[in-house]
Amino acid sequence: MAQLWGGRFTKETDQLVYNFNASIGFDQKFYKQDIEGSIAHVIMLGRQGILTKEESDQIVDCLCQIKADVENGTLEISDKYEDIHSFVEATLIDRLGDVGKKLHTGRSRNDQVALDMRLYTRLQVLETDDLLKELLETILKLMEEHIDTIMPGFTHLQKAQPITLSHHMGAYFEMFKRDRQRLHDIFVRMNYCPLGSGALAGTTYPLDRDLTAELMGFYGPTLNSMDGVSDRDYLIEYLSACATIMMHLSRFCEEVIIWNSNEYQFVEIDDAYSTGSSIMPQKKNPDIAELVRGKTGRVYGALMSLLTTMKGIPLAYNKDMQEDKELSFDAMDTVKGCIALFNGMLATMKFNKERMYASANGGFTNATDAADYLVNHGVPFRDAHGIIGRLVLYCIDQNKAIDQLSLDELKAICPVFEQDIYDAISMETCVSKRLTIGAPGQEAMKKVIELEREYLAEDWTIDEDCKIR
Ligand code: ARG
Numbered sequence: 001m002a003q004l005w006g007g008r009f010t011k012e013t014d015q016l017v018y019n020f021n022a023s024i025g026f027d028q029k030f031y032k033q034d035i036e037g038s039i040a041h042v043i044m045l046g047r048q049g050i051l052t053k054e055e056s057d058q059i060v061d062c063l064c065q066i067k068a069d070v071e072n073g074t075l076e077i078s079d080k081y082e083d084i085h086s087f088v089e090a091t092l093i094d095r096l097g098d099v100g101k102k103l104h105t106g107r108s109r110n111d112q113v114a115l116d117m118r119l120y121t122r123l124q125v126l127e128t129d130d131l132l133k134e135l136l137e138t139i140l141k142l143m144e145e146h147i148d149t150i151m152p153g154f155t156h157l158q159k160a161q162p163i164t165l166s167h168h169m170g171a172y173f174e175m176f177k178r179d180r181q182r183l184h185d186i187f188v189r190m191n192y193c194p195l196g197s198g199a200l201a202g203t204t205y206p207l208d209r210d211l212t213a214e215l216m217g218f219y220g221p222t223l224n225s226m227d228g229v230s231d232r233d234y235l236i237e238y239l240s241a242c243a244t245i246m247m248h249l250s251r252f253c254e255e256v257i258i259w260n261s262n263e264y265q266f267v268e269i270d271d272a273y274s275t276g277s278s279i280m281p282q283k284k285n286p287d288i289a290e291l292v293r294g295k296t297g298r299v300y301g302a303l304m305s306l307l308t309t310m311k312g313i314p315l316a317y318n319k320d321m322q323e324d325k326e327l328s329f330d331a332m333d334t335v336k337g338c339i340a341l342f343n344g345m346l347a348t349m350k351f352n353k354e355r356m357y358a359s360a361n362g363g364f365t366n367a368t369d370a371a372d373y374l375v376n377h378g379v380p381f382r383d384a385h386g387i388i389g390r391l392v393l394y395c396i397d398q399n400k401a402i403d404q405l406s407l408d409e410l411k412a413i414c415p416v417f418e419q420d421i422y423d424a425i426s427m428e429t430c431v432s433k434r435l436t437i438g439a440p441g442q443e444a445m446k447k448v449i450e451l452e453r454e455y456l457a458e459d460w461t462i463d464e465d466c467k468i469r
Helices: 015-021 024-047 053-072 084-102 109-145 165-190 209-215 225-230 233-259 287-310 319-324 326-348 353-361 367-376 381-398 407-413 427-432 442-457
Strands: 150-155 158-164
Touching: 024 053, 024 084, 024 109, 024 209, 024 326, 053 084, 084 109, 109 165, 109 225, 109 233, 109 326, 109 442, 150 165, 150 353, 150 427, 158 165, 158 353, 158 427, 165 233, 165 442, 233 287, 233 326, 287 319, 287 326, 319 326, 353 427, 367 381, 381 407, 427 442
Parallel strands: none
Antiparallel strands: 150 158
16 A cells, blocks of 8 residues: 555555555556646746756656656556556655655645546547548548449338438548537637646645646636536546447448348458358358447446536545546547447448449339429329329339339329430439439539548647647
8 A cells, every 4th residue: 555645544544445445557547647747737836936946857857757667668557556646756756755755746636637637538539530530531532432333322221212322421421520520629628727726726836827738738727726626527528429429330330230231232341350150151240340339338338427427526526536537448448449440341341332223223212203203294293202102012013113114004104204204213313313412413422522522631730739848
């Protein structure tokens, strides 16, 4: 047991209590942020004359060395310390003696952990954003390649109207684009520095909170010290954005699983992204898509857990808040892993254009266009709808598609039909005539692709500002 406190205690902590209370097992994940926060704090203490310049320089150098030693493996983070903050401070004191004992001047673990978690989450926001951008590049490439690849569009999982693969991919482009926008919004709202909030009521030292905020790439300090130590809104917002990303990925996975099924065969998942069965030699399973779909629940769980943890906490810091970490860390890693794997699977997936075309062609997906043909020849839409309904019934009976009927058969149901009906209801016409912006027609899709390209080109760069200077 190694603790930063103990002066007012007359007994050793019970070992079970110690274990229950300790967080080093998981908060070591942000050792880097903890050390970087301490460096900024100590630079500021030096500039403000709270520590001498020599003391400040000495501590900064030692903290840099501790970070390097953890990274090169010569210093192991030991779980004999209560948390990562204690480990770093104890190591510093170990190496520097009395000077090391000055690190924690004008600071509490409450504002320290608030800072560490914010720095760590900010990094996750950026990394998640980068991964989404890569996924968007893959999707846009598919949109460009498959502008003429006709497939059925579904409602209720029933064939509805012909679309293109480009159009289908475009729907996901929009979803993941919104996910990135959400991350950007969160970044802007969260990028304020809680360091200097102290335990809850600030400190009596003349801290320069603007300086520490600036050193760590924040827009400025948070404006209320009680809120500074007890705010986890940014984490809830990030987990909520992650839950939405997972929901989008999961829907996409569901489609890939259906498209990859023996019945559909719209796609073939690359061997590198499939798995086999231990007993059935013929099997090639879409496990990655299923796992991404399956992992969505644990990310939702992390969000729900944190919301529940936070809902009963009176101001300011309470130990419940230590529970903000484990499930959040799991969710962060899960989301990033899922985006990366999904991207790899999508980029290597083969699309079976013939199967998709045949499926669109064979499923009465042109029935609306056949009704529109009658409308264009003076039949009121409601009547046209009824006529085409009877036509479809006849086709089902004859086991034929609408365009496989002879003109005589068509005329027997409605005399308005002429030879040009065949062209009017071809898959190609059905798609290419849908030209309002957002529709699958090639000319409309080209405009959308251009806009999405422009969106990806005007990059959102904040990386540099977020580095400690
Ligand atoms: N491990 C603690 C946490 O994660 C650090 C803050 C401790 N503060 C305290 N007052 N006990 O929240």
